[in-house]
Amino acid sequence: MLPSSTVENYLKAIYVGETHLVGGQKLVPMGQLASALGIAPGTATTMVKALAESGLVTYEPYNGVRLTSAGEKLAARVLRRHRLIELFLVQVMGMNWDEVHEDAEQMEHVVSDRLIERIDEMLGRPEFDPHGDPIPNAEGQLAERALESLLTCPLNTPVTVARVTDQDAAFLRFIESHHLKPGQTIEVEERDEVSDSVRLKGKDDQRMTIGARAASKLLVSSRA
Amino acid sequence: MLPSSTVENYLKAIYVGETHLVGGQKLVPMGQLASALGIAPGTATTMVKALAESGLVTYEPYNGVRLTSAGEKLAARVLRRHRLIELFLVQVMGMNWDEVHEDAEQMEHVVSDRLIERIDEMLGRPEFDPHGDPIPNAEGQLAERALESLLTCPLNTPVTVARVTDQDAAFLRFIESHHLKPGQTIEVEERDEVSDSVRLKGKDDQRMTIGARAASKLLVSSRA
DNA sequence: ATTATAATTTTGATTGCTCAAAATCACTTG
DNA sequence: CAAGTGATTTTGAGCAATCAAAATTATAAT
Ligand SMILES: [Mn+2]
Ligand SMILES: [Mn+2]
Ligand SMILES: [Mn+2]
Ligand SMILES: [Mn+2]
Numbered sequence: 001m002l003p004s005s006t007v008e009n010y011l012k013a014i015y016v017g018e019t020h021l022v023g024g025q026k027l028v029p030m031g032q033l034a035s036a037l038g039i040a041p042g043t044a045t046t047m048v049k050a051l052a053e054s055g056l057v058t059y060e061p062y063n064g065v066r067l068t069s070a071g072e073k074l075a076a077r078v079l080r081r082h083r084l085i086e087l088f089l090v091q092v093m094g095m096n097w098d099e100v101h102e103d104a105e106q107m108e109h110v111v112s113d114r115l116i117e118r119i120d121e122m123l124g125r126p127e128f129d130p131h132g133d134p135i136p137n138a139e140g141q142l143a144e145r146a147l148e149s150l151l152t153c154p155l156n157t158p159v160t161v162a163r164v165t166d167q168d169a170a171f172l173r174f175i176e177s178h179h180l181k182p183g184q185t186i187e188v189e190e191r192d193e194v195s196d197s198v199r200l201k202g203k204d205d206q207r208m209t210i211g212a213r214a215a216s217k218l219l220v221s222s223r224a
Numbered sequence: 225m226l227p228s229s230t231v232e233n234y235l236k237a238i239y240v241g242e243t244h245l246v247g248g249q250k251l252v253p254m255g256q257l258a259s260a261l262g263i264a265p266g267t268a269t270t271m272v273k274a275l276a277e278s279g280l281v282t283y284e285p286y287n288g289v290r291l292t293s294a295g296e297k298l299a300a301r302v303l304r305r306h307r308l309i310e311l312f313l314v315q316v317m318g319m320n321w322d323e324v325h326e327d328a329e330q331m332e333h334v335v336s337d338r339l340i341e342r343i344d345e346m347l348g349r350p351e352f353d354p355h356g357d358p359i360p361n362a363e364g365q366l367a368e369r370a371l372e373s374l375l376t377c378p379l380n381t382p383v384t385v386a387r388v389t390d391q392d393a394a395f396l397r398f399i400e401s402h403h404l405k406p407g408q409t410i411e412v413e414e415r416d417e418v419s420d421s422v423r424l425k426g427k428d429d430q431r432m433t434i435g436a437r438a439a440s441k442l443l444v445s446s447r448a
Numbered sequence: 449a450t451t452a453t454a455a456t457t458t459t460g461a462t463t464g465c466t467c468a469a470a471a472t473c474a475c476t477t478g
Numbered sequence: 479c480a481a482g483t484g485a486t487t488t489t490g491a492g493c494a495a496t497c498a499a500a501a502t503t504a505t506a507a508t
Binding site for chain 4 (some may be wrong): 254255258265266268269270286336396
């Protein structure tokens with residue numbers, strides 16, 4: 001019995017939820033899962049109990065949920081599809097990086113393994129999607145990189161934008177129009193706690209100031 | 225409220241069912257619809273009543289069902305997607321014509337209008353899919369052709385294979401291996417009622433004999 | 449240690465889609 | 479035309495996924 005689209009979405013949400021865990025956290029809270037999926041909290045509880053029943057997750061009431069190895073394997077597979085499809089739509093179909101998320105969100109559940117393999121091959125076994133998100137390989141492993149956000153990277157040092165952790169179309173268009181897409185080289189010139197902002201030197205030494213919240217979504221690698 | 229995948233499949237099945245109607249038939253029988261969709265007859269009845277309620281079909285109890293203009297518009301849209309996707313998978317992704325139907329069956333429900341437009345453009349506004357099935361244009365109109373089957377076309381006259389009306393993978397592979405794909409030129413040399421078979425002259429004057437049932441699925445145009 | 453607050457779970461219900469089996473209807477055949 | 483056959487509809491049920499609102503639990507504040 002193959003997992004439904006709903007189950008796949010749950011597993012994927014738990015997977016990315018786990019990567020966002022801070023400190024000694026081992027479980028994704030129910031509330032976070034529910035809001036990530038845009039469903040009522042009670043629905044998440046019911047569904048997660050069913051997932052636990054089928055051995056895809058471990059569920060600790062009032063604490064949260066985490067994937068079993070079986071669940072993680074499935075989740076990585078869905079995430080792999082999602083990101084390969086996104087890259088395909090940009091690279092081959094010429095779509096914009098701000099409009100591929102919705103399509104991928106649906107297609108990830110229906111494309112055959114055969115087609116995914118074609119796509120992967122056609123793209124040259126890519127490791128990252130258009131937003132810099134890592135693409136799990138066929139075995140579910142993903143290439144990890146040591147990245148810092150614009151809030152923590154060294155000042156006045158060339159860094160390369162590597163990842164944008166927000167799929168919002170308006171935000172992505174903003175990033176693009178300011179030449180801050182992955183691959184671009186920039187420098188953080190100043191951070192101001194009081195004004196909650198970060199000043200950047202971008203392409204052609206263009207200066208710009210963005211809010212800390214936006215800055216936290218831009219991940220860079222410290223090698224120019 | 226946009227139609228579900230289920231509703232889209234019903235509408236599409238009724239649409240193609242209507243094209244297969246013979247004589248003065250105006251309605252698709254419930255049984256035929258049910259078996260085309262692989263569901264129980266009672267399920268079809270219930271669903272069709274709901275479709276009639278939403279104005280997508282006209283339902284005459286014990287007689288059958290036909291699309292309203294609203295239903296036909298939606299059905300043509302789904303069929304357009306299906307066939308464009310099939311052609312895309314063959315032409316661009318290099319998949320085989322016998323393995324694209326299943327993928328298209330799922331993808332037809334989820335790809336965005338934007339992506340379909342890209343595909344249509346990339347393929348040069350094609351009129352026929354890999355099996356020779358006509359692709360409805362953006363307005364829902366489809367290019368009709370006067371085709372005959374191998375059971376009715378003139379004897380000893382060059383004809384061009386134009387369409388194969390069976391999606392079965394094994395059958396399609398057979399057709400391909402015998403060089404009978406759409407575009408190929410052949411001749412019917414003899415029909416034998418008793419042995420229920422048809423003898424063909426194909427590529428490189430290769431002779432072959434196929435059953436009448438298979439022959440009825442090969443549609444040709446009488447101009448070589 | 450109570451008490452308040454926030455998160456989570458439980459409860460009861462709904463919707464969409466499905467099936468099996470019984471009932472009904474339409475048509476053919478004797 | 480009566481009977482039988484096959485197609486169709488009705489009935490009763492179930493499953494997956496969802497919500498709103500009430501009940502419960504955990505945690506933080508007084
Ligand atoms: Mn999804
Ligand atoms: Mn992405
Ligand atoms: Mn379909
Ligand atoms: Mn086709």
